[in-house]
Amino acid sequence: MGEHTEHTQTTGNSSEPRIMAFVCNWCTYAGADLAGTSRMEYRPNVRVIKLPCTGRIDPLFIIKAFENGADGVLVSGCHPGDCHYTTGNYHARRRWIAFKNLMEFVGIDMRRLHFSWVSASEAIKWVDLINNVTEEVGKLGPFMEYKGLGAQAVE
Amino acid sequence: MENAVREKAKGLLTSGEVKVVIGWGWNRNGTRTTPVFITRPEDAGRLVWNPLCVNNLSVYLTRKFKDIQALGRPAIVAKGCDIKNIAVLVSEAQVKREDVYIIGVTCDGVVYRQELWKGELTPNIMPTKCHNCDVRNPHIADCVIGDRSGFVPPEAPAGMVFDRIKALDAKESAQRWEFWIKEFSRCVKCYACRQVCSLCYCERCITEKNMPQWIETSAHPRGNLSWNLTRAMHLAGRCTFCGECERACPVNIPLNLVNQKLITVVKDAFDYRSGYDASAHPPMIVFSPEDKENFIK
Numbered sequence: 001m002g003e004h005t006e007h008t009q010t011t012g013n014s015s016e017p018r019i020m021a022f023v024c025n026w027c028t029y030a031g032a033d034l035a036g037t038s039r040m041e042y043r044p045n046v047r048v049i050k051l052p053c054t055g056r057i058d059p060l061f062i063i064k065a066f067e068n069g070a071d072g073v074l075v076s077g078c079h080p081g082d083c084h085y086t087t088g089n090y091h092a093r094r095r096w097i098a099f100k101n102l103m104e105f106v107g108i109d110m111r112r113l114h115f116s117w118v119s120a121s122e123a124i125k126w127v128d129l130i131n132n133v134t135e136e137v138g139k140l141g142p143f144m145e146y147k148g149l150g151a152q153a154v155e
Numbered sequence: 156m157e158n159a160v161r162e163k164a165k166g167l168l169t170s171g172e173v174k175v176v177i178g179w180g181w182n183r184n185g186t187r188t189t190p191v192f193i194t195r196p197e198d199a200g201r202l203v204w205n206p207l208c209v210n211n212l213s214v215y216l217t218r219k220f221k222d223i224q225a226l227g228r229p230a231i232v233a234k235g236c237d238i239k240n241i242a243v244l245v246s247e248a249q250v251k252r253e254d255v256y257i258i259g260v261t262c263d264g265v266v267y268r269q270e271l272w273k274g275e276l277t278p279n280i281m282p283t284k285c286h287n288c289d290v291r292n293p294h295i296a297d298c299v300i301g302d303r304s305g306f307v308p309p310e311a312p313a314g315m316v317f318d319r320i321k322a323l324d325a326k327e328s329a330q331r332w333e334f335w336i337k338e339f340s341r342c343v344k345c346y347a348c349r350q351v352c353s354l355c356y357c358e359r360c361i362t363e364k365n366m367p368q369w370i371e372t373s374a375h376p377r378g379n380l381s382w383n384l385t386r387a388m389h390l391a392g393r394c395t396f397c398g399e400c401e402r403a404c405p406v407n408i409p410l411n412l413v414n415q416k417l418i419t420v421v422k423d424a425f426d427y428r429s430g431y432d433a434s435a436h437p438p439m440i441v442f443s444p445e446d447k448e449n450f451i452k
Contacts, residue, residue, distance in 0.1 A: 059388050060361070060369050063381050081443065090442035095423070096449050098391040098439070099422040102384065104324070105413065107332025115451040129452075145332060149377035
């Protein structure tokens with residue numbers, strides 16, 4: 001429990017962005033796996049968290065990722081129609097439509113929050129995606145606005 | 156009209172059709188209205204109805220108030236906007252429609268800034284929701300009391316909340332961030348917004364779950380942001396814009412802006428407005444393969 005809330009300080013000002021990826025087990029994770037077994041090379045900045053389905057991704061995961069020092073978050077799963085559980089990604093899509101607009105409204109830079117569909121055979125898409133996201137977040141630098149929140153005292 | 160409400164309540168209690176009437180009454184000083192729970196026919200005279208009756212009493216129908224449920228079948232005096240919340244509660248299987256007697260009252264608007272109330276209802280003392288109200292004549296009720304209102308809401312919703320949303324949307328995201336962090340930093344985590352909301356009826360709120368601690372409980376900007384985002388998200392597609400959360404907020408965080416923003420998003424994306432049809436599924440528990448977005452790559 002402690003780890004969730006205690007060690008949230010940013011580790012230095014390294015320019016390497018930290019990307020948190022929430023992916024579904026059946027498509028995107030398999031796609032990333034294919035990239036690995038095919039010996040494709042991509043930026044090492046991504047930390048992958050595998051979940052059974054995109055429908056399992058609570059918006060709080062994304063908030064928590066930012067709280068714990070992620071500079072960018074990527075959410076990815078099966079293409080619509082391909083969900084292993086038939087409809088999980090449709091539900092997820094509805095949720096993201098609301099959540100993305102909410103995050104945009106409170107002023108989170110949308111270049112830090114990415115959504116994607118990557119299937120089990122799209123290793124190349126995964127590699128490009130990670131490279132692009134890392135590039136984009138890297139340009140923005142560390143997410144100091146969010147990281148600074150914990151240190152701010154209540155006025 | 157007030158007398159008609161009292162007569163109706165008296166009749167219902169005398170016949171035994173309901174065991175309690177939930178309505179508004181004067182507070183001790185006679186300056187504000189407060190929720191009253193009438194269980195005896197002879198007390199029906201305590202009920203009042205006037206533009207100061209702002210409380211959304213539908214919260215007392217939820218499982219948050221087991222002591223009121225224990226009294227027996229309720230009747231509730233409700234404005235159109237309160238009935239919207241009851242409709243959502245029915246659609247989410249929290250209340251059975253036949254288990255509650257709705258005494259609908261026609262309404263010309265309520266007064267949020269009670270200090271400006273001089274006995275006359277003028278547009279400048281009414282909240283945004285009243286300016287755009289299309290349920291001044293209750294849309295779901297067992298009986299309706301009061302003369303029919305001929306008010307027609309403006310074609311495009313207008314008012315302070317909509318203007319402020321527009322102004323915020325026009326800004327850079329960094330400025331919006333600054334605005335919201337400043338607003339949320341005042342939050343003291345009193346959870347009044349949750350307590351007053353009839354749609355926040357979870358018996359154990361996510362913010363009280365601490366294994367793991369999803370939402371930091373201390374009132375610093377990071378935990379405040381997390382709480383307010385989660386609260387808004389949990390009400391996406393459900394909130395009816397009754398405005399009680401902002402009214403209850405002791406530090407005046409403009410929660411109506413977040414709520415109305417999500418209502419607009421849901422309306423545009425899923426063509427759904429909550430609170431009008433008790434038989435419709437809430438938009439976040441269903442989906443359509445045709446849902447459109449432009450940000451998933």
